[in-house]
Amino acid sequence: MILRRYMTRQVASTTALVLGFLVVMMLGGRLIRYFGIAAEGNLDIGLLFVIIGYNLPYFLELILPLAFFIALMLVFGRLYVDQEMAVINASGVSRGKLARLMTPLILALFVGEAALSIVGKPWGVRSSEAVWQQQALTSAFDLIRPNEFISSGNYHLYVGSLSDDKTQLQDVVLIQSEPSKKSADNTDHSINKDTITLAKRAEQVENAGSGVTQLDLFQGRRYEVGAGSLKYNQVGFDRYRITLTESSKEVVTENNIETQEIGPLWQAATGSVQVGSADALRAAQGELGYRFTLPWLMIIAPMLAVPLAQVRPRQGRWLRLFPSILLFVSCALGIISLKNAVGKGSVSVWAYAWLVLGFMALALYMNWGSRFQHRLRVRFEDKSLGSVDNSIKDSNGGQL
Template sequence: MLLIERYIIAEIRRPVSIMVGILTFVFASYSAERYLTQAVDGTLALQSVLDMVVYKVVIALEMLVPVALYTSVAIALGRLYHDSEIIAIVASGASPLRLYRAVALLALPIAIAVNVLSVYGRPWAYTQTYRLEQQSRAAMDVSHLLPQRFNLNQDNGRMILAERIDHSTGNLENALIYDPGEGKSRVFRSNVARVVDPNPKDPIVALTHGTSYSLEHNGTQDVVSVFDNLLLHLKPIEPEPENKRKSTSTGLLSVSPLPDDQAELQWRETRGVSAILLALLAVPLSRAAPRKGRFSTLLPIAMLFAVIFYASNICRTLVANTALPLMPGVWLVPLLMGLVLLIFIARDLAIVRLRSK
């Protein structure tokens, strides 16, 4: 590798590492605060908080890493322009294409890692996240229930109240379970309630010595019954279609004819390409006059990233709604990014030819 490329890569590599660490820490802190609040409210097991944060960070890395790379390229090259080092490099006879080559050499392995993370790590992390969320929504994992408190599930309205909870055996003493449904609600009062199976797909609770109430929302056909032993099958909670799609493997998405699945597939496939194109676009955008503020170009750089980010999301939505054909589909944004990049490169080469005349 030539000296100029090695120097530029070294200048970019340091801020990339720092920014990835900072962004990951900030995002993890925000996620931890959110899930700790749910743990305090009794809607999430405390031991699941760390797992949820890790999975959310894995999902977010496909965005955090390209942002860190894009910003680091702009900051590093902005400093080199500010200190007239780029001017000295070009004056020595070096082609401006060497700036693009240096950035590409650094961005290529990062883009490959981002693509692998998006194609394989993203669905895996979403699968694990939804598994934990479903367990919490089921409200039947005794480990996160609190005694003498209304443990309310915001997603389905189910409420559990128990005077005492034995987390080792899963027994709830003097328990009250409120289970809303379509057309009627059910209320169960039991001396002892024991969670037989906390599986969110089929949560089962064994009730001993109690009373059940079936309350019609419209009408007067309420039913009250007394029982000695009752196995209560609570209604499972199905993940939303969007959640299912994000956790679906890339292989299954690739053979699905549904526009929603194809939109998710194209989103995953374009993450790596967008990452390297974004980094290369930062090269011409970071150009500033010598002695000008090194952060003077950050505003247009930030605006460009916002446009690309929202355009990608809009294209994904349009493809899912069949308002945009699958070809180019979500690939429309990377294609436009590549076209703009070629225009910048052609402009730089034209400037070099004019100066050589």
């Protein structure tokens, strides 16, 4: 019990220290970039740390398994260098049993990594994109000048006058340019359709929902005009609400697959609901496999760290640290590359399982390979000695 508490405390504290160091390194460059955007006036300084907080699960998703692996290497390496492992082994506790003493910590980190991968990162990315969309619209509204056109995405806005807080617009002309579509006879001729909306006033909708920005237009008319066509549609309205930015979770596509919750993502990956294209289906399968595979890095980490941390006297615990980190990082990079490969349809989604099983098999060989070879060698030597004894007995008439 004392040994379990000691190992758990040592590994947990070292993991926290390594994790803090890696987070500061990873977020440092992103923070400097955001400061530059804020200095240019394209980002509200009050939202700077909000966006950093939303992006934190995105970084922790890959940093946490690496920090745990490095902590295991440091703790086990110190046990070998300080000859504490020899004392522990002499007391009847093998290195495998020592690693199994940290099972509660490993399971806790496994659950935490699963929560980050399945729930935390999609929520953070979705919330961050919503903040950026709202900030982009706010920046566009800040650029509004009376009697001038401004553009935001596929919208072009003209305002005759506006209030001091730039939320109430007067004499509004809003032009929406839609992408080209094929004509009804499915020929190569494309039809460009523009929607022109005229209104006496407009105001931005408050509490429109996360990731959705809307605008209310009052007392106006709406025209749908097709380029090269003599026909148009005209509609009058007293109040008309338009959506300037769509929520990222409305439709599952290959572009917003990282922001999807696990429920819609599972339905899209299994074909329970119809998605936009075959590419979206493969992207959903790749993202789903990616989220379910990352937590297994918490199981692979101790399986690899226990044999890799073993060093001989006077070698130092830093000798194997960097090669071991490269081996573990190759596993994480393999999972990331499989996400892209599955999304492109190059490999099946079951490649995630084969990758995890392959690294587990490698870890088992590193832990038990030498023992198996030793047992086979001893058994072979015993058989050879037995055959020699039998031959001696036969030559001496059954007597030695």
